Amino acid sequence: MSRPRPDAGPRAGTEAGTETATETGTEAGTEAGWDPVRLAEVAQRHGTPVHVLDAQRLxxxxxxxLDVLGGLGRPARAYYSVKTNYLPYLMRRLAARGLGADVVSGYELEAALAAGFxxxxxxxxxxxxxxxxxxxAVRHGVRVNIDGEQEIEALEAIAARTGQRVEVGVRISPGLPVSTSTDPSYRAQAxxxxxxxxxxxxxxxPQLASLVDRIAASPHLALRAVHAHLSSQIVHEDLMLRALERVLDEAAALHHRFGLSEVNIGGGFGVxxxxxxxxxPQGALAALRGESAVPDEEPFLDIARLLKELDGQMQRRGLDGVALACEPGRWLVSDVMAMVTRVMSRKELPEARWLILDAGNNVAPWNGTGEVHRLTPIGRPYAAEHSTWSVAGPLCYENDVHAAATELPDDLRPGDLLCLHDTGAYSLGRSNNFIRTRAAVVALDADAEELVWRAETGADVFALADPRTPDPAPGTP
Known part of the structure; x- marks a missing residue:
């Protein structure tokens, strides 16, 4: 499978909001599997900013x-996390490959059904x-993993009306962190x-025990699954395994009592x-004082090794025949999309050198989690000499910053194109139209090219302002 190498992202040890570029001169980006010439051609035809989806990479x-899951010593299932990217084209492609779907709202449920899951x-x-x-969910036979106590009463009433016995799961929290740092204040927060x-x-x-007893007492509900979802962008495999041991201990006890069919470890696998x-806070204060922090290594989470270890742990706990399920989202789609954005302005100021792009946090909405994504110049040859640039979007918003400091060619100028990597996860669903409208998505499938999500217009932004405006036809992007 073609995926970025473990060291393909920003080098370990960079400060929050900074990035070290791995590219030299000329046209960069080919190391991540993207053809920079083709990306530039898509931008020429569809304008910028624009997401590009590599269907074959997906x-x-x-x-x-599916190969990894098929090699385990038990039944195994993968539910695609729809919230990560609900692009219908992408969901249809995954459904056709035999994946299941993890949904967290009614409209995601409807979208997943429409996509063919x-x-x-x-x-x-x-x-x-x-x-x-x-x-x-009950009408379609979709399993509900109970997270709120009130769901038990609601499901019991629905099942009683329809004369069904409904299989449910329960979400369990291990209460242990799955990330760490050399900064002790970060560890305390985690x-x-x-x-x-x-x-x-x-x-x-005792709260979990009480919830389980309520499910057991329900005449129309059957507890058949355990669910957990620990965090997002998890890279510390050992911490994830330690946390999941608590979940598996609970699962073993529940299996002895009820006979489980599935243990679902959720997703959050880091890319x-x-x-x-x-x-x-301690590290942030040290950085403000100009002190150098001890670099944090960036581990690489090996999903095959993780799942194999969990398979063995389930075996040792007597969970024979119980399926192992997971809910990958980011791991599946992060690097199958990239965004082409254009340099709109170059400002060389006394305290900073800025590149202002036409893609902002409204279409690359990651500043809330502090994520750093790579930027590579495309479209023409560039100088071998690099400088430190601050890179921002077009929004009148102080936090619309892609990188506080990153190495890029000296000769970047307005009109040049940059590739923003790994935009497949949480870009569409969390995008917004604050000041600027949402971007289009163009899918590439070998030599074929298809617009699969059109760019938002000003008319789209205000379409809901008039209650008399009819709703778009079902399935319209």
Whole structure:
């Protein structure tokens, strides 16, 4: 499978909001599998900013995951995390490959069904599920993983009305952090966040025991699955395994009592193409004082090794015949999309050298998590000499910054193109029209090219302002 090498992202040890470029002169970007000439041609035809989707790269990622799951010593399932990227073209492609779907809202459920996912291979997760959404899930035979206590009563009422016995799962929280840092204040924050998470029910807690007893007492519900989702962009494999041991301990006890059919470990598997800075208040203060921090290594999460180890742990706990499921999203789609953006302005100021792009946080909405994505120049040969640039988007918003400091060619100028890598995860769903409209998506499948999500217009932005405006036809992007 063609995926970025573990060291393809920003080098370990860079400060929050900074990035070290790996490219030299001429046209960069080919090391990540993208053809810079073709990207520039797409930008010429469709304008910028524009997302480009490599359909064959998506196929290879799905096939590799299914191969890994097929090599385990038990039944195994993959549910694609729809919230990661709900592009219908992409979902149809994954459904055709045999993946299931993980949804966390009613409209995601409807979109997944429309994309062709098998309802029997779908799970409904999330902390809030309305009665109407639960009724839709039950009607289609989609399993609900209970995260809110009120869901039990609602599901019981729905099942009683329809005369069904509904299989459900329960979400469990291990209460342990799955990321770490050389910054002790970051570690303290991570431990506190894991201990007080609002998602799921704490392993070993009386609250979990009470919830399970309520499900057991329900005449129309059958507890058949355990679910967990620990975080996002997890790169510390050993910490993830340690946390999941608590989940598997609970699963073993529940299996003895109820006979489980599935243990679902969720997703959040980290990808090498992006970096999230692991800096707490102590590290931030040190950086302001100009002190050099001890570099954090950026581990590479090996999903095959992770799943094989979990398979063995389930075997040792007597979970024979119980399926191992996961919910990859970012891992499948992060590097199957890239964005082409254009330099609009170059400002060389006394304290900073700025490149202002036409793609902002509205179409690359990651500044809330502090993610750093690589930028590579394309479209023409560039100087071998590089300088440190600050790179921002077009929004009148101070935090619309892609990189506080990154190495790029000296001769970048307005009109030049840059490739923003790894835009497949959380770009469409979290995009917005603050000041600028949303970007188009163009799919490449070998020699074929197809516009699969058109760019938003000003008319689209205000279409909801008049209640008399008819809704678009079902399935319209």
């Amino acid at each position: 196929d290879r990622a799905a096939e590799h995951l 098998d309802p029997a291979a779908m799970v409904f997760n999330g902390p809030v599920k309305t009665d109407a959404e639960l009724a839709t 431990e506190r966040a894991a201990a007080r998470t609002r998602f799921g029910w704490p392993a070993g807690s 090498p193409g992006i970096r999230r800075p692991r800096v707490g």
